[in-house]
Amino acid sequence: AQSVSQHNHHVILSEAASLELGCNYSYGGTVNLFWYVQYPGQHLQLLLKYFSGDPLVKGIKGFEAEFIKSKFSFNLRKPSVQWSDTAEYFCASDKFYFGSGTKLNVKP
Amino acid sequence: EPEVTQTPSHQVTQMGQEVILRCVPISNHLYFYWYRQILGQKVEFLVSFYNNEISEKSEIFDDQFSVERPDGSNFTLxxxxxxxxxxxxxxxxxxxxxxxxxxxxxxxxxxxxxxx
Known part of the structure; x- marks a missing residue:
């Protein structure tokens, strides 16, 4: 069965640190992948998506993710986080599978 | 910017009672979905709805659940x-x-x- 997994449940960083959140999927066919963010008290919002083409996808607010088919991974990265990036981040696939989420806490 | 709205924000009910959760999707959208997230767990897909019928549903969406688009704007669970x-x-x-x-x-x- 298809699934999406996120192994980091809670990440604490200082401002300006680099971020990488892991996401792995298990599905052998064509897969479309998403990263969503949920800021405290707000809706889930789309950060970026991958459907095909360039495996390095750039999203909003300086986030990017790289689709590595050989590793079944779609990790989210940001070179320098800000306090305002404190939120919960969800990886998801187009068959409505969500990862368990990673809570990011950025300390000022 | 158009947004999806949901009411109520919090519903408390007794076991065995019926509840209806309401949603107003974005007006020009054609596909509608319900998900749930049990506290501390992942977001789980329940059902997708298109053209006035269910297009996909998960194992969670059993006979206790139903969805409806009673008018041109609301989508209920x-x-x-x-x-x-x-x-x-x-x-x-x-x-x-x-x-x-x-x-x-x-x-x-x-x-x-x-x-x-």
Whole structure:
């Protein structure tokens, strides 16, 4: 069965640190992948998506993710986080599978 | 910017009671979805709805659940006889088309359902 997994449940960083959140999927066919963010008290919002083409996808607010088919991974990265990036981040696939989420806490 | 809205924000009900959770999707969207997130667990897909019928549903979406688009704007999720384990945050989402056609889903703020 298809699934999406996120192994980091809670990440604490200082401002300006680099971020990488892991996401792995298990599905052998064509897969479309998403990263969503949920800021405290707000809706889930789309950060970026991958459907095909360039495996390095750039999203909003300086986030990017790289689709590595050989590793079944779609990790989210940001070179320098800000306090305002404190939120919960969800990886998801187009068959409505969500990862368990990673809570990011950025300390000022 | 148009957004998906959900009411109520918090619903408390007794076990065995029926609840209806309401959603107003974005007006030009054609696909509608319900998800739930039990506290501390992952977001789980319940059902997708297109052209006035269910297009996909998960194992969670059993006979206790139903969805309806009673008019041109609302999209509802009904739980006929609530159980304690139905306590969760329920999210509605809508999209212009199915996500496999590159259209993203827009999520509402959620309804927190507490079954006592």
């Amino acid at each position: 009904k739980i006929r006889s609530t159980k304690l384990e139905d306590s969760a945050m329920y999210f509605c989402a809508s999209s212009e088309a199915g996500t496999s056609l590159t259209h993203e889903q827009y999520f509402g703020p959620g309804t927190r359902l507490t079954v006592t």
